[in-house]
Amino acid sequence: MKLSLENLAVAFSDPQGGLLPALGPVSLAVGEDEFVCLIGPSGCGKTTLIRVLAGLQAPTSGIALCDGVPIARPMRGFAIMFQEANLMPWRTVLDNIALPLEVAGVPAANRYKTVRALLPLLQLENFDQAYPAELSGGMAQRVALGRVMVQEPQVWLLDEPFGALDALTREKLSLELLQLRSRTTQIIIMVTHNISEAVLLADRVIVLSPRPGRLVADVRVDLPRPRFPEMIYERDFLRLAKRIRASIDEISG
Template sequence: MSAALTLQDTGLTYQTRRGEIQALAEVNLCIEDGEFVAVLGPSGCGKSTILKLAAGLLEASVGQVSVAGQGIDGPSRHTGVVFQKPNLLPWKTVLNNVLLPARTLGLPITEARQRALALLELVGLAPFANDYPFELSGGMQQRVGIARMLLHDPRLLLMDEPFAALDALSREALTLELQHIWSQQRKSVLFITHSIQEAVFLADRVLVMSPRPGRIIDDVAITLPRPRSLDTLVDPTFTAFCQQLRRHFTHA
């Protein structure tokens, strides 16, 4: 079976009023089925640009981007996306927010409703199915966004700093929750983050990007056993991985 996501010699150059800006250069990466890959890098290095290329929201200037072995020329049913903010519709209930992809993709509504209820159970929100977004905490709203992303059973999950807007305790709780969801669903994941600890805790591999134009300059396999718990955060091996990655971002 083909890889969930492949970028081959991919580059992207933006046209701006000040001229061309090269965001990415010669990016090569491959995410296999069921693999959780996190991407770290300084601000402006092109992390989110890679995610938007994979989502079909941007077109590469050079190189190839393939999802499930197919070149992409726009958003694909093979992918699900979660951004920093869940962007829920305030006038729709939690259940109806999760069901939004069913309507846009033309999925059978009865089956989609059953799946939506099962996903709300998975993310711990079944009792809140008929509530509205304003009645939920930020962390709960992000869980709704994750359930919505999973509704159409995508092969590849694209997550762009999904916990960045949350407080520290909510972020920690959602990190554990995401690991649980991933262990149940076993989807391929491209996870963008600024947090070294978050990347090491969640990922099978962590990719490190250079400053713009973004290139992948390191690919670190995280060999910590799963499932990981809060005790993992004080494991010497966890600390060693974090220190290894932090060296890319500290300068004497």
């Protein structure tokens, strides 16, 4: 599968009746199995970009394509996750993760079987009957991640998925994401503000300018896989992180 953005731009109408440019124009091609991190200042259009790819926001000009087909509505094989876990408080962990299967009409026995197979990977084995109020922030995000994985998506759209977590939980969960992902290969597009996280996880880090976000750097992360937390102290890692830092500093003046 291949995603491409061709001169994609989004503008929103402002209260004065004008147009507020929110994103772009950006052109970008994401290939088979790439893990791409997007970094850019607050309000530069990252969420808008994710929403366009998810088929939830129409571009004002340009186009987003999946295997050459314009993305005009939510597409099969795409799953999206936000900063907030958005769990249903009245549903157990099991039923929260199973929700996409339920919506798709999968019979209860089959969906529970699928979800139960995922629980050990998510480290939620003993929490299948727990309710969201009983979970820590990290666990809630694991449930949200489970809800993505259960769909077996080919494209994961992750909008600051760990942004609300404390630093240690965040680091742990992002490394878990790598392990979960390495079992199968998919395109992942993840928004993050954290340079180290981006370099540690991604094949490519895209830096966007302040609103309307344009592409200011496209840095290939040629570190070997599997990745380990200790890599953040290595010279090659620091070289990449510095390069990204510099391109961010350049645009923020």
